[in-house]
Amino acid sequence: MTTRTTDSPASLxxxxxxxxxxxxxxxxxxxxxxxxxxxxxxxxxAVTFAALGLAKRIHRVQCAVGLVTGGLALLYPVFLLATFGG
Structure with a gap:
């Protein structure tokens, strides 16, 4: 009897x-x-891995939170520069 795992790198x-x-x-x-x-x-x-995870339909909640936080991490400095930059 062998036990096979269904883990793959995509699960991360x-x-x-x-x-x-x-x-x-x-x-x-x-x-x-x-x-x-x-x-x-x-x-x-974070946005890249979240998009890949959502496409594979693995850990969708974590991928959605990663997509939102990664998007905010990308956009927050842009908004700071646009607001306070010369």
Whole structure:
């Protein structure tokens, strides 16, 4: 009797997108300390992994939260620059 696991790398899309989205959002709030590269990179990766996870229909809630937080991490510095930039 063999036991097969159904785990695949695609099952981690939700967890990774959620983690990167939260890191990107925290980085976006602290953009004056960490720079704009950290929230931009983490936000872009979070959105990418969330879209892949939603397409595979695996951990959809985590992917949706990762998509929202990653999108906010991408847009928050843009809004700051548009508001307070010269």
């Amino acid at each position: 899309y939700g967890v990774v997108s959620l983690a990167l989205g939260v890191i990107g959002l925290v980085g976006a709030v602290l953009v004056s300390y960490v720079g704009i590269a950290v929230p931009a990179l983490c936000g872009a990766l």
